[in-house]
Amino acid sequence: MPLKRPTGEALAKEIAARTGYVFKDLRLLETALTHSSAVKAASNNERLEFLGDRVLGLVVADMLLKQFPDAREGEIAPRFNALVDARTCSMIGTEMELGKYMRADSALTSGARRAGGNYLADAVEALIAAIYVDGGIDSARAFVLRYWEPLSLRAVDKPVNPKGELQEWIAKSSDGRPVYVIESREGPDHQPVFTVSVQVNGYSPMTGSGSSRRAAEEAAAAAFLLREGVWTAEKVPV
Structure with a gap:
């Protein structure tokens, strides 16, 4: 149990x-740890996630500019x-063991479907x-630096x-340019699975799936690059 x-x-x-x-404010903490899939929850963390993305970007940008005062923008951007x-945020969420504090649908937190991993991010x-x-x-900066600063020198x-x-x-x-077409959308609203095809003149289309339209488009593009020999299997994101 x-x-x-x-x-x-x-x-x-x-x-x-x-x-x-x-x-x-303990209610604020509870809201931050409540996913939109949580049954009977009065509020969820979607609005906070929107704000947090901007705060994280500000703090990380400021941190990098101080760490590398002579670096050009093109060197800092990567x-x-x-x-x-999101993968870095998800990794930090795993390190913090946030999963056991979340209010969310059990199918999401069980890890049964790979697409659910982004809830930690x-x-x-x-x-x-x-x-x-x-x-x-x-206070937000202190938290971000606690986890992101040790990673910053390795993130090259x-x-x-x-x-x-x-x-x-x-x-x-x-x-020409690739055209992405949504072929299907399945699953519940809190855990959708999109299937997208990428079409390029002169080539057979390729499809990919993901938990968002963007993720599915990236999967389709990766499959296309792999098929055409532009990428090797090692390059494809896990």
Whole structure:
């Protein structure tokens, strides 16, 4: 039997151990850790996630400019993109064990479907926003630096961008561009699965699936690049 999810002061204490921040408004903390799929929840973390994404970007950009005062924008951008990527946020959410504090549909938190992994990334961004709202930018910065600063010196690789690379590859031989078409959308609203095809003149289309239209488009583009030999299997994102 799984352990009962802590609430109230007990939740605040455990989250404080992971963030270094003690919440004054416990309702705000609860909202940050409530996914839109949670049954009977009065509110969810979607708005906080929106804000947290912006706070994270500001803090990480400021951190990198101070770390690399002589670097050009083109040198800093790949580090920034890697650090604010959903996969990095999801990894940090896993490190913090946020999954056991979330209010969400059991199918989402069970990890039964790969598409559900992004809920942890969303929760991390919502938590950043909640700390910002509850304690101000300095508190949010302290939390971000706690987890992102150790990663910043390692985040040197340009994030994989299949759609961008496909567009560049096509541009070398023609003035065409890939066209993405939604073939289907399945599953419940809180856990959809999109299937998208990418169509390029002179080539057979390729399809890909993902938990959002963007993810499905990227999967289709990656499959196209792999089929045409532009990418090797090692390049395809896991």
